[in-house]
Amino acid sequence: MDLNICVLPGDGIGPEIIEQAVVVLEKVCEKFGHKLSLDEAQIGGVAIDAHNTPLPQATIDKCLASDAVLMGAIGGPKWDKIDKSIRPERGLLGIRKALGLYANLRPAKLWDELKDASFLKDSVIGDGLDIMVVRELIGGIYFGEPRGEGVDENGERYAYNTMVYKESEVKRIVKLAFEIARKRGSKLHSVEKANVLDVSQLWNEVAEEVSKDYSDVDYHTMYVDNCAMQLVRNPGQFDTIVTGNLFGDIISDEASMITGSIGMLPSASIGDGKVSLFEPIHGSAPDITGTGKANPLATILSVSMMLRYSFDLDAEADLIEATVAKVLAEGYRTADIMEDGKECLSCSEMGALVASKL
Ligand SMILES: NC(=O)C1=CN([C@@H]2O[C@H](COP(=O)(O)OP(=O)(O)OC[C@H]3O[C@@H](n4cnc5c(N)ncnc54)[C@H](O)[C@@H]3O)[C@@H](O)[C@H]2O)C=CC1
Numbered sequence: 001m002d003l004n005i006c007v008l009p010g011d012g013i014g015p016e017i018i019e020q021a022v023v024v025l026e027k028v029c030e031k032f033g034h035k036l037s038l039d040e041a042q043i044g045g046v047a048i049d050a051h052n053t054p055l056p057q058a059t060i061d062k063c064l065a066s067d068a069v070l071m072g073a074i075g076g077p078k079w080d081k082i083d084k085s086i087r088p089e090r091g092l093l094g095i096r097k098a099l100g101l102y103a104n105l106r107p108a109k110l111w112d113e114l115k116d117a118s119f120l121k122d123s124v125i126g127d128g129l130d131i132m133v134v135r136e137l138i139g140g141i142y143f144g145e146p147r148g149e150g151v152d153e154n155g156e157r158y159a160y161n162t163m164v165y166k167e168s169e170v171k172r173i174v175k176l177a178f179e180i181a182r183k184r185g186s187k188l189h190s191v192e193k194a195n196v197l198d199v200s201q202l203w204n205e206v207a208e209e210v211s212k213d214y215s216d217v218d219y220h221t222m223y224v225d226n227c228a229m230q231l232v233r234n235p236g237q238f239d240t241i242v243t244g245n246l247f248g249d250i251i252s253d254e255a256s257m258i259t260g261s262i263g264m265l266p267s268a269s270i271g272d273g274k275v276s277l278f279e280p281i282h283g284s285a286p287d288i289t290g291t292g293k294a295n296p297l298a299t300i301l302s303v304s305m306m307l308r309y310s311f312d313l314d315a316e317a318d319l320i321e322a323t324v325a326k327v328l329a330e331g332y333r334t335a336d337i338m339e340d341g342k343e344c345l346s347c348s349e350m351g352a353l354v355a356s357k358l
Pocket residue numbers: 017072073074075076077089092262263264279280281282283284285286287288293294295296298336
């Protein structure tokens with residue numbers, strides 16, 4: 001098969017983790033006889049430095065011309081004080097919107113081999129944890145209009161954003177989440193803040209309507225503040241969670257910690273178009289950039305999601321996941337999942353090890 005991948009390394013640890021993910025992707029393609037073509041484009045801070053915009057049109061064009069996009073991470077202190085209309089994060093929001101990627105799938109799974117790295121007690125972990133967070137990705141408060149800032153008549157500064165969802169936007173993400181839940185544990189929690197927000201009340205009404213077509217799926221609603229607490233208190237009660245853009249961003253970072261490290265969580269961003277985007281859920285980790293401490297496994301597992309979702313290459317995806325499990329079972333760890341003071345692998349050593357064991 002021909003695989004035309006557009007790679008967006010981005011900023012901070014982005015290029016470091018992408019380099020290792022590409023090593024693994026190349027090895028898998030070589031092993032299974034696939035023809036891999038890689039194209040690279042700029043996004044985020046590097047694009048601002050080169051073109052004064054976090055998302056050059058050439059990047060959108062390259063992504064649209066590819067079969068799938070593999071991204072590292074964007075952002076960093078260098079660009080934190082920049083005009084907010086061109087912040088690196090705008091580039092990421094922009095590419096998600098340009099590709100119509102309305103669903104972000106974030107599988108928070110506790111690898112058996114990593115039980116010792118979880119911050120939760122064995123009694124809370126139970127038989128294991130496997131939660132799929134389905135996050136709406138191109139609506140809600142990250143995109144809502146109006147947004148802005150000003151100074152009122154008393155000279156006090158203010159700023160505002162708008163959380164808005166249309167019925168059609170809720171319907172498509174909830175429907176997708178029900179389909180996903182049906183193929184997993186047949187249990188879905190819709191997470192919102194309907195006791196306060198009008199937008200969440202609409203979300204609930206629409207989700208309730210959609211649920212009528214999925215009577216085989218055990219459907220629940222939960223307020224997001226309770227969900228944040230329950231994820232730590234009793235994470236085993238969750239199978240699939242569907243939620244909006246902001247809540248999904250936050251609770252998936254939280255869910256990552258029940259599984260050991262944010263450096264372990266991959267994601268797939270998908271829509272109705274041909275091109276999907278795959279990226280770790282974490283950011284550019286400026287605090288460890290250049291130290292070799294970044295865990296590349298979330299990005300390597302994003303490659304696995306890419307092979308599965310964009311190319312239906314299940315055997316290849318399974319091989320990557322099994323190899324990651326094997327490496328972990330043999331005791332190899334990057335610093336984020338290793339007990340303090342013990343010897344661990346660098347980012348490039350972990351990437352090379354996974355590739356060598358494929
Ligand atoms: N998808 C993206 O590109 C995202 C970008 N960001 C941007 O990243 C920058 C830093 O944001 P933070 O809030 O610090 O979030 P972050 O996810 O970059 O880092 C949070 C903490 O997790 C650690 N961490 C993250 N990835 C890791 C990995 N692979 N291995 C080991 N440790 C890892 C970091 O060292 C840090 O201590 C900001 O500019 C932010 O806007 C944040 C989230 C997502």
